[in-house]
Amino acid sequence: MWALRRAANPLRSHSQQMVGVRACCAMSEVLSTNITHREEHHEKKYERLNIYHLSKSFSCGLISHSSSFLSIRKLSCQAGAKSSDKEDGLEDGFSDLEVPPETDIVGNVENNDDSEKLLSEGEISEEDIDQAAHSSVDLLDAESDLKCEKKSSKKQEINSLFKVLMDAPRHSMAVALEKWVGEGNELGRSEFYGAVLNLRKRKLYAKALQFMEWLEATKQLDFNERDYASRLDLVAKIYGLQRAENYIEKIPESLRGEVVYRTLLANCAVTDDVSRAQEVFNKMRNLGFPVTAFACNQLLLLYKRCDRKKIADVLLMMEKENVKPSIFTYRLLVDVKGSVNDISGMEQILETMKAEGVEPDLRIQALVARHYILAGHKDKAEATLKEMEGYDINENRFACKYLLPLYASLGKADEVGRIWKACEEHPRLEEYLAVIESFGSLGEIESAEKMFENMLKTWKKLSPKYYNVLLKVYAKNKLLHKGKELVKRMSDNGCMIGPITSDALVKLYVEAGEVEKADSIMHKLSQQNNFKPLYTTCITLLDNYARRGDIHNSEKIFQSLRQNGYSGRLKQYQSLLQAYINAKTPAYGFRERMKADNMFPNKHMAAQLATVDAFRKTKISDLLD
Numbered sequence: 128m129w130a131l132r133r134a135a136n137p138l139r140s141h142s143q144q145m146v147g148v149r150a151c152c153a154m155s156e157v158l159s160t161n162i163t164h165r166e167e168h169h170e171k172k173y174e175r176l177n178i179y180h181l182s183k184s185f186s187c188g189l190i191s192h193s194s195s196f197l198s199i200r201k202l203s204c205q206a207g208a209k210s211s212d213k214e215d216g217l218e219d220g221f222s223d224l225e226v227p228p229e230t231d232i233v234g235n236v237e238n239n240d241d242s243e244k245l246l247s248e249g250e251i252s253e254e255d256i257d258q259a260a261h262s263s264v265d266l267l268d269a270e271s272d273l274k275c276e277k278k279s280s281k282k283q284e285i286n287s288l289f290k291v292l293m294d295a296p297r298h299s300m301a302v303a304l305e306k307w308v309g310e311g312n313e314l315g316r317s318e319f320y321g322a323v324l325n326l327r328k329r330k331l332y333a334k335a336l337q338f339m340e341w342l343e344a345t346k347q348l349d350f351n352e353r354d355y356a357s358r359l360d361l362v363a364k365i366y367g368l369q370r371a372e373n374y375i376e377k378i379p380e381s382l383r384g385e386v387v388y389r390t391l392l393a394n395c396a397v398t399d400d401v402s403r404a405q406e407v408f409n410k411m412r413n414l415g416f417p418v419t420a421f422a423c424n425q426l427l428l429l430y431k432r433c434d435r436k437k438i439a440d441v442l443l444m445m446e447k448e449n450v451k452p453s454i455f456t457y458r459l460l461v462d463v464k465g466s467v468n469d470i471s472g473m474e475q476i477l478e479t480m481k482a483e484g485v486e487p488d489l490r491i492q493a494l495v496a497r498h499y500i501l502a503g504h505k506d507k508a509e510a511t512l513k514e515m516e517g518y519d520i521n522e523n524r525f526a527c528k529y530l531l532p533l534y535a536s537l538g539k540a541d542e543v544g545r546i547w548k549a550c551e552e553h554p555r556l557e558e559y560l561a562v563i564e565s566f567g568s569l570g571e572i573e574s575a576e577k578m579f580e581n582m583l584k585t586w587k588k589l590s591p592k593y594y595n596v597l598l599k600v601y602a603k604n605k606l607l608h609k610g611k612e613l614v615k616r617m618s619d620n621g622c623m624i625g626p627i628t629s630d631a632l633v634k635l636y637v638e639a640g641e642v643e644k645a646d647s648i649m650h651k652l653s654q655q656n657n658f659k660p661l662y663t664t665c666i667t668l669l670d671n672y673a674r675r676g677d678i679h680n681s682e683k684i685f686q687s688l689r690q691n692g693y694s695g696r697l698k699q700y701q702s703l704l705q706a707y708i709n710a711k712t713p714a715y716g717f718r719e720r721m722k723a724d725n726m727f728p729n730k731h732m733a734a735q736l737a738t739v740d741a742f743r744k745t746k747i748s749d750l751l752d
Contacts, residue, residue, distance in 0.1 A: 288318050289325045292334055300334070301341050314347055323357065329590060330625070336361040352382045356390040363394035367692070368403060385416040389425070396425040399695040402725075404429055418448040420456060427459050433695045435463060452483075458491050465498030473498060489515060493529040500536050508537060520549045528561040535565035543569065556586065560596050567600030575600050591622045595631045602635035610635040624652055630664040642671045646680070662693045669702045676710035700726060704735045713742040 288307065295303035308314055319342065326335035339358045342348050350358075355378045363371035371391055378387060388411045395404035408422060423445050430437045438460075445452065457480050464473035473495065480487060487495070492515050499508035512533055517523040520530075527550050534542040543565045550558045559582040566575035579597045583589065594617045601610035614632060618624065624632075629652045636645035646668050653660050665688045672680040685703045693699070700721060707714040718736065721727065728736060 287312060288314070288322045292322055292326065292338055297334065297337060300337055304338075304341055308347075316348065319348060332361050332364045336365060350382070352384050352386050355382055356386045359387060360390050360394065363391065368394060368398065368400060385411065385419075388414070388416065389419070389422055392422060392425050396429040398692055399429065399433055400692075401429060401433055401695050418444065418450055420445075420450055420453040423450055424453065424455050424459065427456065431459055431463055438463065452485075454485065454488060454491070457485065457487075458494065461491055461494050462498075465494060465501075468498075468502050470498065470502050470504060489526055489529055493533065496529075496533050497536070500533065505537060508533070520546060524549065524555075528555075528557045531558070531561040531565040532568065535568040538569070540569050540571070554582075554585075556582070556593070560593065563596045563600065567597075567603060570604065572600065572604060572606070588621075591617060591625060591628045594622065595628055598628065598631040598635065602631060602638050605638050607635060607639040607641075624656060626653075626658045626661050626664070629653065629658075630661045630667075633664050634667055637667055637671055642668065642675075643680075646684075659691050660687070662688070662696075665691070665693065666698065666702065669699060673702045673706035673709060676706060676708075676712075678706050678710050678712060681706035694724065695726075697726060697729060697732065701732055701735065704732065704739060707739050707742075708735060711742055712739075714739045715743075 291303050291307045292300070322338065323335050326332070326338070336358065339354070339361065343350055343358075348354070359371055359374055359378075362374050368391070371394060375383060375387060375391065388407060392404060392407045392411070395407055404426065408426065411422065412418070423441055426441045427438060430441065444450075445456075457476060460476050461473055464470075464476060477487060477491075477495065492511055496508045496511040496515070499505070499511060512530055515523075515526045515530060517526070520527065527546050530546050531543055534546065543562070547558075547562050550562070554562075559578060563575045563578045563582075566572070566578065575597060582593065586593075594613060598610055598613055601607075601613065610632070614624070614628070617628065622628075629649055632652075633645040633649050636642070636648065649660050649664055649668065652658075665684055669681055669684040669688070672684060681703050685699060688694070688699050704714060704717060707717075714736075717739070718728075
C-alpha cells in the first residue's frame with residue numbers, strides 16, 4: 128500500500144533512504160507512473176482495480192518473501208515500460224500455443240460410431256478454452272473422481288447417460304432422462320460429472336444446463352457449492368453475466384462461497400468486462416474471501432488482453448497478500464514478455480521460476496520456443512526443442528504435439544518427419560492435429576490431406592475442431608475451392624457449423640480476396656446457427672476493410688463487435704481509425720467516442736489521431752481546394 132501511494136506521485140523525490148521491503152516495492156514505480164499520468168486526467172472515467180482492500184494490520188516490513196517475488200514484479204513493470212513501444216501495435220490475446228490440449232473424452236466416447244448423431248461446436252472462442260482449463264467450477268476434481276470410477280463398472284453408465292443426453296431433443300430431454308432412470312440405471316454424482324464433462328468438452332452448454340436444471344428440479348442430487356458454481360458458469364456462457372449475477376441470488380446463502388464468486392470472476396475475464404471483474408473481485412474481498420492465485424490469474428488474464436500496464440498492480444497485490452504464483456501465473460508472464468519481443472525479460476522469468484523450485488512445463492517451454500522463433504533466435508529455439516524432447520522422444524510422447532508445429536515453423540521438414548515416426552504407429556488425436564498443421568505450414572498439402580483421411584478412418588465421428596485444422600491449412604495456402612468442399616463434407620457428416628468453423632471459413636475467403644463474401648458468410652452462419660462470431664473473426668474483417676479504407680464497412684464491423692459484447696480492447700479502435708487514415712478522411716469526434724467507452728489512446732493511437740487530424744477541413748483548405 129505504501130509503495131503504491133508513493134508511486135502514485137511521480138513528482139515526489141525518491142532520494143530518501145528506504146529500508147527493508149520499501150526499497151524493493153519502489154521498483155514498480157516505472158509502471159505505476161504511467162498509470163498515474165493517465166488516471167490524473169481521467170480519474171472519474173476510469174475505474175481502477177481497488178487493490179486497497181488489504182488488512183489494516185498489514186505492514187510492509189512483515190513481507191518475508193519479497194526478494195524472490197520482486198524479480199517477477201520487476202519483469203512485469205518492464206513489460207509496461209521498456210517494451211511499451213513494441214506493444215502498442217500488437218493485437219491483444221493469447222498465443223496459439225497457449226490453448227491447452229484436450230484430454231480424451233471420458234469412456235472413449237469418440238470411438239463409438241453410434242455415440243453422436245449431431246456434433247456441435249459450441250458458442251465460445253478459442254480463448255475461452257484456455258480459461259476452461261483453469262475453470263473455477265473445480266471440474267478437474269470431478270475428472271480425478273472419474274479416473275477412479277473408470278476402473279469400475281461406472282464407465283458404462285457414464286457412456287449410457289451421455290448417449291441419452293446426446294440423442295434426446297431439448298424439448299423431450301426430461302422424458303428421456305426419466306425413462307433412463309426408470310430402467311434401473313444409477314444416477315449418482317460420478318454419472319453426473321461424467322455426462323457434464325463430456326457435454327462441456329463438446330461445448331454443448333445449453334444441454335448441460337438443461338440437464339442440471341432437471342437434476343435440481345427433480346432433486347436427483349443434493350447440490351453442493353461446486354455444483355451450483357458449475358451451473359452458474361453455464362448460465363454465464365449462455366445468457367451472459369447479468370443473468371449469472373441474478374442466479375447467484377437464488378443459490379442458498381450457505382453455499383454461496385468463494386468457488387461461486389470466482390466462477391463469476393472467471394467469466395468476467397473471458398468476456399473482457401474489466402469494470403464488472405473489478406466489482407466482483409472487490410465484493411469477494413468485502414465478503415472476507417481470501418485472495419487466491421486463481422482470482423489473481425483471472426485479473427492477469429484480463430489485463431493481459433485489455434491493459435497490460437496494470438499487471439504490475441496485481442503482482443504487487445499478490446506479494447502483499449503472500450499469494451504464491453502458480454504455474455499458470457508464470458505462463459502468463461512468459462507470454463506477455465515474449466509477445467512484446469522482450470526475450471531477456473522472458474528468460475529472467477524462467478530463471479525466477481527455477482530459483483523458486485518451479486520447473487517449466489511443456490506448455491511453457493513451447494511458448495518460449497515459439498517466441499524465440501518469432502524473435503529470430505533460431506539457435507535458442509532449437510535448444511529449447513531438444514530439451515523438450517529429452518533423451519528419447521518415444522518415452523516422451525506428450526511433447527510430440529508441441530514439437531511438430533514448432534519444427535515446422537523453423538522449416539525443418541526432416542525433424543517433423545522424425546518426430547512423427549514416434550507417433551505414426553498409434554497416433555493420438557492431438558498428434559494428428561499437430562502434424563496436419565505442420566505439413567500445412569511446410570506447404571505439403573497432400574501430406575496434410577493424407578493425415579486427415581487417416582484420422583477420419585480411425586475416428587469416424589469427429590467434431591468440427593478436427594476439420595478446422597485442415598480448413599486453416601487451405602486458408603493459409605489460398606485453396607478456396609478445397610476449403611469449400613471440406614465445409615460441405617463437414618455438413619454431410621453431421622457437423623454443425625459453429626463459430627470456430629465460421630472463423631476459419633472467413634479467413635479462407637479473406638485470403639482469397641473475397642472480403643465481402645466472408646462478411647456475408649459470417650453474418651448468415653451466426654444467424655442461422657444462433658451463435659456469436661469470435662472476436663478474431665470480426666477483427667479479421669475489420670482489418671481488411673480498414674486496409675482498403677472502407678469506412679462504411681469498418682464502422683459496421685466495429686458496431687458488430689460492440690453488439691456482441693467485445694469491448695474494452697484498444698485493437699478494434701486502432702483498426703477503425705486506420706480505415707479513416709487509409710481513406711484520408713477526418714474522424715470527427717473519435718476522441719469523444721473513446722472517452723465515452725472508457726478507452727484512452729496509447730502512443731500508437733496518439734500518432735494515428737495526429738495523422739487523421741491532418742485531414743480536417745479548415746477555411747483556408749476549403750479555399751485552396
